[in-house]
Amino acid sequence: MEQKDWSIQEIARLAGTTSRTLRHYDDIGLLPPTRIAPNGYRHYDAPALVRLQRILLLRDLGLGLPQIAGILAKESAETSALQTHLALLREEQARLARQIASVESTIDALRGGEELMAENMFDGFDHTQYKEEVEDRWGKKAYADSDRWWRGMTDAERADWQQRVSDLGRDWIAAAESGVDPASAQAQDVARRHVEWLTSVPGTPAAVPGGDVKGYVIGLGEMYVADPRFGANYATASGGTQGAEFVRDALRIYAEANL
DSSP states (O other), rough: OOOEEEEEEHHHHHHHHOHHHHHHHTTTTTOOOOOOOSSSSSSEHHHHHHHHHHHHHHTTTTOOOOHHHHHHHHHHOHHHHHHHHEEEHHHHHHHHHHHHHHHHHHHHHHHOOOOOGGTTTTTTOOOOOHHHHHHHHHHHHHHHHHHHHHHHHHHHHHHHHHHHHHHHHHHHHHHHHTTTTSSSHHHHHHHHHHHHHHHHHHTTTTTTOOOHHHHHHHHHHHHHHHHHHHHHGOOOOOOTTHHHHHHHHHHHHHHHHOO
């Protein structure tokens, strides 16, 4: 049976992108068409669609095209890579589902003239989900200081902070995928930025004058590997704890040399 393929116009429409973008992916060798029809149109088969799906997922993670090309060149097991993506997407889906439910509940209450239930209005928005864990590890004051700092931010400041976190995650993954040594200048520069970020958060041992910054940074690195909730932030296309292990090793090297 002849294998089905799709024209570039069909793929652009289905993927929510443009024919121009797909042609660019072809020009740089990222996504060549499966065949070119007599009329000059590019066509793509099922494996090409899987590759495009991975490209778009990696773009959503903030990676640039050269980084994506490197990842795809190294990782040919699409199923394993997509399973990692799927786990991350399901976490985000669960969070968004909770947000949707809480907003729908607020709308229903407002329409029906009912009393608003504050405890139900912010599910999925909660930055306090690790409250007990933080208090157990570093004390109630640590949590109170960081909570007060977060609540005192403007929306723009929160957005800037979240972008900083996103940039760090993206650069950690890119460094881990590139194959550089954790002791390399590239990895150590990201480690420096990571430590600067940690010391900017009030309430953490890294932000307290005289605190054990070195122990805190090394301990967090170990936690990134041991706790999948945090390790997922540094998951590479190959899956597993490879990305988190890279972060841990780079942070330890930086801490031993500089803290």
